Amino acid sequence: xxxxxxxxxxLSLTAGVGVxxxxxxxxxxxLESLGSKKxxxxxxxxxxxxxxxxxxxxxxxxxxxxxxxxTVMVIGFVNAGIMTLAQAATVIFGANIGTTVxxxxxxxxxxxxGISASAVFAAFAGIGAFVLAFAKKDNAQKIGGIMAGIxxxxxxxxxxxxxxxxxxxxxxxxxxxxxxxxPLLLVLLGALLTAVVQSSxxxxxxxxxxxxxxxxxxxxxxxxxxxxxxxxxxxxxxAGITSGRNAKRTALxxxxxxxxxxxxxxxxxLFLRIxxxxxxxxxQKMIPNAxxxxxxxxxxxxxxxxxxxxxxxxxLLVKAVSAIIxxxxxxxxxxxxxxxxxxxxxxxxxxxxxxxxxVKNEILHMAEISVRNFHYAxxxxxxxxxxxxxxxxANENELDYLHKELGxxxxxxxxxxxxxxxxxxxxxxIRSISDLERVGDYAENIVEYADTLRNANIxxxxxxxxxxxxxxxxxxxxxxxxxxxxxxxxxxxxxxxYSVEETIDEITYAMSQKHIDRLSAGKCTFVxxxxxxxLSSNIERVADHLINVAKTIREYT
Numbered sequence: 001x002x003x004x005x006x007x008x009x010x011l012s013l014t015a016g017v018g019v020x021x022x023x024x025x026x027x028x029x030x031l032e033s034l035g036s037k038k039x040x041x042x043x044x045x046x047x048x049x050x051x052x053x054x055x056x057x058x059x060x061x062x063x064x065x066x067x068x069x070x071t072v073m074v075i076g077f078v079n080a081g082i083m084t085l086a087q088a089a090t091v092i093f094g095a096n097i098g099t100t101v102x103x104x105x106x107x108x109x110x111x112x113x114g115i116s117a118s119a120v121f122a123a124f125a126g127i128g129a130f131v132l133a134f135a136k137k138d139n140a141q142k143i144g145g146i147m148a149g150i151x152x153x154x155x156x157x158x159x160x161x162x163x164x165x166x167x168x169x170x171x172x173x174x175x176x177x178x179x180x181x182x183p184l185l186l187v188l189l190g191a192l193l194t195a196v197v198q199s200s201x202x203x204x205x206x207x208x209x210x211x212x213x214x215x216x217x218x219x220x221x222x223x224x225x226x227x228x229x230x231x232x233x234x235x236x237x238x239a240g241i242t243s244g245r246n247a248k249r250t251a252l253x254x255x256x257x258x259x260x261x262x263x264x265x266x267x268x269x270l271f272l273r274i275x276x277x278x279x280x281x282x283x284q285k286m287i288p289n290a291x292x293x294x295x296x297x298x299x300x301x302x303x304x305x306x307x308x309x310x311x312x313x314x315x316l317l318v319k320a321v322s323a324i325i326x327x328x329x330x331x332x333x334x335x336x337x338x339x340x341x342x343x344x345x346x347x348x349x350x351x352x353x354x355x356x357x358x359v360k361n362e363i364l365h366m367a368e369i370s371v372r373n374f375h376y377a378x379x380x381x382x383x384x385x386x387x388x389x390x391x392x393x394a395n396e397n398e399l400d401y402l403h404k405e406l407g408x409x410x411x412x413x414x415x416x417x418x419x420x421x422x423x424x425x426x427x428x429x430i431r432s433i434s435d436l437e438r439v440g441d442y443a444e445n446i447v448e449y450a451d452t453l454r455n456a457n458i459x460x461x462x463x464x465x466x467x468x469x470x471x472x473x474x475x476x477x478x479x480x481x482x483x484x485x486x487x488x489x490x491x492x493x494x495x496x497x498y499s500v501e502e503t504i505d506e507i508t509y510a511m512s513q514k515h516i517d518r519l520s521a522g523k524c525t526f527v528x529x530x531x532x533x534x535l536s537s538n539i540e541r542v543a544d545h546l547i548n549v550a551k552t553i554r555e556y557t
C-alpha cells in the first residue's frame with residue numbers, strides 16, 4: 001500500500017465511523033421522541049418481574065440503538081429513587097441483548113457481498129432526507145429522521161467496509177494483526193477501542209467488517225467483540241461516579257455483569273482449545289462461509305447466555321455491590337433530609353423525552369410540598385401551635401432549592417433535541433415552579449401573621465377560625481383537582497378547578513364583610529382583624545397560583 005492509499009483508507013474509515021455514530025444518534029433521538037410515551041410505559045413495567053425488566057431493557061435498547069443510553073437512563077432513575085437496584089439490574093441485562101440488533105443489521109447489510117443489500121438500505125438515507133425536507137407534521141419528520149438514520153448506518157458501514165478491504169491488501173498490517181492471537185489481549189483491545197469510540201455497536205460493526213475483509217480471523221473478531229462489552233461500561237462508570245451511592249452501585253453492577261460474561265466465555269474458549277477446537281470452528285460448522293453472520297450470531301448468543309446465567313443470581317449480585325459500596329454510617333449531623341431533586345438528574349439529559357416526564361413528576365411533588373406548607377401555616381395561624389414550624393421551615397428551604405435546581409435542569413433540557421409539544425411544556429414548567437415557590441412564600445407570610453398575634457397575646461375569634469378552616473378545605477379540594485388536571489392533562493377537570501377557584505374568591509370576599517361585622521360588634525380587635533384580612537388575601541393568591549399551574553395544560557395539549 002502507498003502512503004496515499006493508507007491516508008485515504010484512514011480517512012474513509014474515520015468518515016464511516018462518524019457517519020455510523022451520527023446515524024445511531026439520529027435514530028435514537030427520533031425513536032425516543034416518537035415513542036416517548038411507550039418508553040415511559042415500558043419503564044413503568046420494569047418492576048413486575050425479572051423477565052419483564054429484561055424485556056424492557058431489550059426493547060428500549062433495540063429502539064434507541066444504544067445500550068449506553070439505556071444504562072445511563074437507568075442509573076438516573078436509581079439515583080432519583082424511581083427504580084430499585086434489583087429492577088435496574090434486570091433492565092441492564094436486557095440492554096445487552098438489545099444492543100445485538102445493530103450487529104444483526106450490519107450482518108444483513110453485508111450478506112452476499114454487501115452490495116445489493118447495503119445499497120437498498122442505504123437508499124433509506126435519501127428517502128428519509130426527502131421526508132425531512134418536505135414533511136410539515138412533527139411525527140412525519142421524526143419518521144423521516146429514523147429512515148435517514150437507518151440509511152446512514154449502511155452508508156457508514158459501506159465506507160468502513162471499503163476501508164477494511166483496502167487495509168486487507170497491506171501485508172505489514174496482516175502480519176501485525178496475526179501476532180495478536182492471545183484471547184485476553186484481544187478482549188483488552190476490544191475494550192480499549194470501545195472505550196475510545198464510546199459505542200460497542202460501532203466496535204462490533206468494525207470487527208465484522210475486518211473479519212469479512214480478511215484482516216482478522218473469526219476467532220479474533222469474537223474476542224474483540226467480547227471486549228466491546230467491557231469497554232461499553234465506561235459510560236456507565238462516568239455516570240455513576242458523579243451520582244449517588246445507589247447509582248454507583250448500579251454502575252458497578254453493570255461492570256460486574258459484563259466482565260463476568262466475558263470471563264465465562266473466556267473459560268469456555270479455553271476448554272475448546274484444550275479439546276483442539278475453538279469458537280470459530282463451531283460457528284463455521286453451524287453457518288459456513290458467512291463470517292459477518294457468524295460474528296453477529298455469536299454476539300447475540302454471548303449476550304443471551306450471559307443473561308441466562310446471571311439472571312437467577314440478580315439478588316446475590318445486588319447484595320454484592322451493596323457490600324462493596326456500603327451505606328455511610330450516619331452520625332448525629334446527618335444530612336438525610338437535605339433538599340434534593342427526587343425525579344431528575346443530569347444523566348437523564350441523554351434521554352430528553354423521559355426527562356420531560358420526570359420534570360412533570362418533580363413539579364407534582366413540589367406542588368405537594370407547597371400545599372402541605374400552606375396547611376401547616378394556616379394551622380399555626382388558627383391555633384398558635386408552632387409544633388410544625390421546623391417542618392415548615394425545612395419544606396420552605398426545599399421549595400427554594402427545587403425552584404432553583406429544577407429551573408437549571410429545565411434550561412439544560414431545553415437545549416436538547418425535543419418535540420414541539422415537549423418544548424412548549426418545558427417553557428410552561430418554568431412558570432409553574434415559580435408559581436409553586438410563591439405558594440411557599442405565602443405560607444411564610446401566614447406564619448408571620450401568626451407571629452404578630454402571638455406577640456400581641458391575641459387570637460382569632462372562633463368564627464374567624466371556622467372560616468379559615470373552611471377555606472383550607474376549599475384550597476385542598478382545588479389542589480387535588482389541579483393535581484389530576486396537571487398529571488392527566490384533563491381539560492374537563494380544569495373547568496372544575498376554575499369553578500372551585502371562583503368559590504374561593506367568593507368566600508374570601510365574604511370573609512372581609514364578616515370581619516367588618518365582627519369589628520363593629522366588638523368580637524375582634526383591630527390588630528387581629530388586620531392579620532385576618534391579610535391572611536384571607538394570601539389564601540386567595542395561593543389559589544390563583546395553583547390555578548396558574550393547572551391552566552398551563554392548554555398551551556401544549
